[in-house]
Amino acid sequence: MLARLKSKWIYLPIAALLAFLILIPFEWFFAQYTTLMIFIGIYTIVTVGLCLLMGYTGQVSLGQAAFFGMGAYVSAILSKTYGLNPWLAMFVAAIMTGAFAYIIGYLIFRLKGNYLAMATLGLGLIMWILFRQLSQFTGGPDGMSGIPYLSIGGFVFDTSFRRYFLVWAFCLAVLLISQNIVRARTGRALRAIHGSEAAAESIGINVGRFKAKILALSAVYASLAGSLLVYNMTIVNPQAFDFLASVKLVVMAVIGGLASVWGAIFGAGTTRILSDEVLLRFGEWDVIVYGLILVLVMIFMPEGLFVKLKEVFQRLRFRYRQRGVAP
Amino acid sequence: MSGSVILETKGLTKAFGGLVAVDKVDLSIKAGKITAIIGPNGAGKTTLFNLIAGVFPVSGGEVYFQGKLLNKVPAHKRASLGIVRTFQHVYLFGNMTVLENVMSGRHPRSSYGFFEAALRLPKARREEEAISLNAIKYLNLVGLGTHAEHDALSLPLGQQKLLAVARAMATEPRLILLDEPGAGLNTSEKRQLSDLIRNIREMGISVVLVEHDMPLVMGLAEWVIVLDSGQKIAEGTAAQVQKDQKVIAAYLGEEVE
Numbered sequence: 001m002l003a004r005l006k007s008k009w010i011y012l013p014i015a016a017l018l019a020f021l022i023l024i025p026f027e028w029f030f031a032q033y034t035t036l037m038i039f040i041g042i043y044t045i046v047t048v049g050l051c052l053l054m055g056y057t058g059q060v061s062l063g064q065a066a067f068f069g070m071g072a073y074v075s076a077i078l079s080k081t082y083g084l085n086p087w088l089a090m091f092v093a094a095i096m097t098g099a100f101a102y103i104i105g106y107l108i109f110r111l112k113g114n115y116l117a118m119a120t121l122g123l124g125l126i127m128w129i130l131f132r133q134l135s136q137f138t139g140g141p142d143g144m145s146g147i148p149y150l151s152i153g154g155f156v157f158d159t160s161f162r163r164y165f166l167v168w169a170f171c172l173a174v175l176l177i178s179q180n181i182v183r184a185r186t187g188r189a190l191r192a193i194h195g196s197e198a199a200a201e202s203i204g205i206n207v208g209r210f211k212a213k214i215l216a217l218s219a220v221y222a223s224l225a226g227s228l229l230v231y232n233m234t235i236v237n238p239q240a241f242d243f244l245a246s247v248k249l250v251v252m253a254v255i256g257g258l259a260s261v262w263g264a265i266f267g268a269g270t271t272r273i274l275s276d277e278v279l280l281r282f283g284e285w286d287v288i289v290y291g292l293i294l295v296l297v298m299i300f301m302p303e304g305l306f307v308k309l310k311e312v313f314q315r316l317r318f319r320y321r322q323r324g325v326a327p
Numbered sequence: 328m329s330g331s332v333i334l335e336t337k338g339l340t341k342a343f344g345g346l347v348a349v350d351k352v353d354l355s356i357k358a359g360k361i362t363a364i365i366g367p368n369g370a371g372k373t374t375l376f377n378l379i380a381g382v383f384p385v386s387g388g389e390v391y392f393q394g395k396l397l398n399k400v401p402a403h404k405r406a407s408l409g410i411v412r413t414f415q416h417v418y419l420f421g422n423m424t425v426l427e428n429v430m431s432g433r434h435p436r437s438s439y440g441f442f443e444a445a446l447r448l449p450k451a452r453r454e455e456e457a458i459s460l461n462a463i464k465y466l467n468l469v470g471l472g473t474h475a476e477h478d479a480l481s482l483p484l485g486q487q488k489l490l491a492v493a494r495a496m497a498t499e500p501r502l503i504l505l506d507e508p509g510a511g512l513n514t515s516e517k518r519q520l521s522d523l524i525r526n527i528r529e530m531g532i533s534v535v536l537v538e539h540d541m542p543l544v545m546g547l548a549e550w551v552i553v554l555d556s557g558q559k560i561a562e563g564t565a566a567q568v569q570k571d572q573k574v575i576a577a578y579l580g581e582e583v584e
Contacts, residue, residue: 177446180445184444184451185433185439185440185454185455186440186444187444188423188427189434191423191427192423194420194422195419196418198382198414198418199420200420201402202411202413203431203497204405204407204434204498205431205434206403207403259422
């Protein structure tokens with residue numbers, strides 16, 4: 001009874017969010033924010049992967065931009081240089097990145113302890129160097145331009161209005177899939193690993209393999225987002241995938257609430273708005289602001305800003321309702 | 328073979344560098360019985376447990392479970408074979424509710440993975456329903472049914488230990504290893520625990536416990552194995568062991584130190 005009541009309430013904010021999202025790109029609503037919202041959608045996809053990896057499984061990746069960049073460059077090269085269908089290129093990129101991440105995870109997780117952070121840090125730096133140095137493939141520091149748009153039949157995603165719906169369709173699908181994974185046997189196994197690896201192992205959870213799988217899934221998300229980024233801008237350059245990009249992604253995950261899939265929208269949103277609208281004025285000092293946010297959130301709200309805000313909201317609603325019921 | 332043996336070790340040895348924590352131990356654990364492993368501090372009891380559970384590799388000797396050699400079987404596979412353990416420090420999943428902790432214990436008895444979960448395929452829904460029904464069953468077994476929705480770590484220690492047993496039982500073991508289940512419990516909690524352990528034995532499941540609390544051990548165990556300095560020095564019924572000169576010496580030796 002209580003569960004049914006609760007589950008009905010869960011759909012209300014989601015429906016409101018959906019309605020809001022659908023209306024944004026229309027002229028009479030918030031059309032001026034369409035481009036910003038496209039980026040928020042793309043970054044949300046990466047952030048969801050990090051939430052699963054960091055928030056649920058307790059594994060830190062400091063090189064998620066490597067997977068993000070792999071998706072972007074593989075898509076760009078396959079569809080521009082080799083003329084492959086962009087959808088197919090996107091698919092190939094996701095499979096390649098996922099397999100690559102799985103192999104790395106499989107090797108790292110055979111060691112006990114938190115080596116993933118170090119390994120991904122190194123991976124991020126190596127990939128960034130490769131994006132810049134393999135200039136015959138990647139165009140070097142200048143990157144590539146003239147990458148085709150995605151299209152279905154004759155319908156080309158060449159306006160931001162159209163791309164907005166494409167990106168958010170992907171984004172919501174990823175969110176939904178992730179929520180299903182989290183609320184299932186798989187999600188419990190991931191949280192069990194976070195809770196106690198020894199206990200997780202004792203009840204039959206293959207800790208190493210689950211970690212490798214979730215790393216691979218987060219890499220697939222990052223790769224899809226990278227492909228969408230490329231097909232949205234039709235250009236690609238290595239700047240978007242440097243170390244600071246990985247740090248920003250961690251900030252998004254941390255703000256978004258490491259214990260909630262939907263918080264990823266909030267995390268990606270606030271961080272993008274912050275970096276596009278506010279932190280531009282700080283120039284290169286923006287790194288310090290990101291560092292500060294990270295430290296403050298981790299100290300005062302280890303479950304993430306989103307979860308904290310949700311708690312406050314629930315407490316307010318509870319108090320309001322109590323007042324309403326009082327005789 | 329007198330009665331059937333569920334777990335057997337032959338010359339089981341574990342050395343950490345120069346320190347031999349478990350030294351050529353031969354064990355033969357009878358099926359369907361409550362067996363206690365006792366011994367003074369540092370006798371190697373917990374190391375022995377970890378070897379049986381597969382936490383680290385053996386330095387020498389063999390472990391057999393229902394006649395099958397376990398040496399090369401990784402820890403996480405032993406649960407589906409039917410061996411499960413609890414921990415001295417409980418190790419509940421603090422990021423879950425009481426019920427979810429027990430549901431986790433159904434992991435080796437269910438099989439759907441990321442793909443089925445992501446798309447909520449019929450297999451996932453069907454198994455998920457069975458998982459929660461079974462979890463409630465095991466939660467009721469330890470008497471925590473009314474606490475299902477609480478955070479696991481909000482329970483007092485006594486109930487946390489019961490919850491850990493429920494989580495372990497949810498894997499449907501043939502053999503359950505309890506590492507100091509009585510530590511930190513008060514008298515009434517200990518009585519509850521003893522009843523639960525007897526209950527588990529009645530279900531046909533073999534129980535092995537490592538325990539410091541002598542009254543608890545003597546009241547429960549049908550067979551007692553005594554370790555000292557990594558070696559088995561005696562075994563028998565509780566009454567026999569209590570009269571054994573070597574056992575008395577081992578415990579007195581400890582007290583003098």
